[in-house]
Amino acid sequence: MSNNRFIIDRKFACLIENVGISVVQVLKMSDLPEDLFSHQMPSLTVAEYIRFMEALKELSIDDSTPIRIGTMDNLETFSPPIFAAYCSKNALTCMKRISTYKKLIGPLVFKVSENEKDITLEITFENEEYQLPEFLVAIEMVFLVQLIRNATQTCIIPKEVMTRYKLDNNNYKKFFGIRPKKGQRNMLRISKEDALRPFTSENNAMWEYFEPELRRRLSDLDVNKTYSDRVRSALIELLPAGEDSIEVVSSKLGCSKRTLQRKLKNEDTTFQKQLNQTRELLARYYLDNLNMKSDDIAYLLGYQDLNSFIRAFHVWTGMTISEYKNKINN
Numbered sequence: 001m002s003n004n005r006f007i008i009d010r011k012f013a014c015l016i017e018n019v020g021i022s023v024v025q026v027l028k029m030s031d032l033p034e035d036l037f038s039h040q041m042p043s044l045t046v047a048e049y050i051r052f053m054e055a056l057k058e059l060s061i062d063d064s065t066p067i068r069i070g071t072m073d074n075l076e077t078f079s080p081p082i083f084a085a086y087c088s089k090n091a092l093t094c095m096k097r098i099s100t101y102k103k104l105i106g107p108l109v110f111k112v113s114e115n116e117k118d119i120t121l122e123i124t125f126e127n128e129e130y131q132l133p134e135f136l137v138a139i140e141m142v143f144l145v146q147l148i149r150n151a152t153q154t155c156i157i158p159k160e161v162m163t164r165y166k167l168d169n170n171n172y173k174k175f176f177g178i179r180p181k182k183g184q185r186n187m188l189r190i191s192k193e194d195a196l197r198p199f200t201s202e203n204n205a206m207w208e209y210f211e212p213e214l215r216r217r218l219s220d221l222d223v224n225k226t227y228s229d230r231v232r233s234a235l236i237e238l239l240p241a242g243e244d245s246i247e248v249v250s251s252k253l254g255c256s257k258r259t260l261q262r263k264l265k266n267e268d269t270t271f272q273k274q275l276n277q278t279r280e281l282l283a284r285y286y287l288d289n290l291n292m293k294s295d296d297i298a299y300l301l302g303y304q305d306l307n308s309f310i311r312a313f314h315v316w317t318g319m320t321i322s323e324y325k326n327k328i329n330n
Helices: 012-018 023-029 046-059 065-070 080-086 091-105 134-152 170-176 204-219 227-241 246-252 257-266 271-290 294-300 306-317 321-329
Strands: 005-007 043-045 108-114 118-125 160-163 187-191
Touching: 005 091, 012 023, 023 046, 043 046, 046 134, 065 134, 065 170, 080 091, 080 134, 080 204, 080 227, 091 108, 091 118, 091 134, 118 134, 134 160, 134 170, 134 187, 204 227, 204 271, 227 246, 227 257, 227 271, 227 294, 246 257, 257 271, 271 294, 271 306, 271 321, 294 306, 306 321
Parallel strands: none
Antiparallel strands: 005 043, 108 118, 118 187, 160 187
């Protein structure tokens, strides 16, 4: 099995704890460092990733845990690749974006195919010799369907859900609207009509905001990519964890604080300007598209208290949050 390492988002630890599973126990059972999620960029080999998912299944309270994880509120903000997919025009574009960038947040490959009637997405490892764990397959299937439903504001019913496991728990039938089949592939099939249904979360400005850094990560080339792009992308991931300091961001980008300050100065900007711009853009997006509560937005933007966010929002827009909401709703 390959020894290549894959980044696992640190916020995944919060998801696990939120469904009543001890992260420490999962790490112990899968023979991984107990401080894994305290690392700046925690990473796993495919073998470790499989052990991690198998331990999660073992420690799950019931068979429905993947459904609870995959349907958590605001999961689309989990990582830049997923957020970028959520900003898509429709489910077809969303699936294609995920298939392109999924490898940035795990050792998975999403294969999208289409014909006149259907869109099919198949989930595999890059090396198909190895089988995806049941727990992982279930989470990915549930999450994707939930994302499409949230984005279209429609209860999309897949035409087919197939996994190599027998997901015969009635909760899966209730969630998907159909009973998952057991077969030789891990795949989700939806109608072309549903795949082209417009996303209410479509936002080209946000996509243009994310795309340069996502492409940079895929190519792993820094040439012609600005440090401003890289700082904003890092902040997208760090803000929900309350980490918004230049020290943390420079560490994530693999440079010193002084180097980052110099690079940004060369681009005629500063770290504080990029932090403010990122927070303002995200705040507007959350209010325009997701109708989120001010408390939740303040948390996702890394503010320690609601009042700090309210004051900052007024500085950015010259309006209170209530005035802004009234404006966009009229």
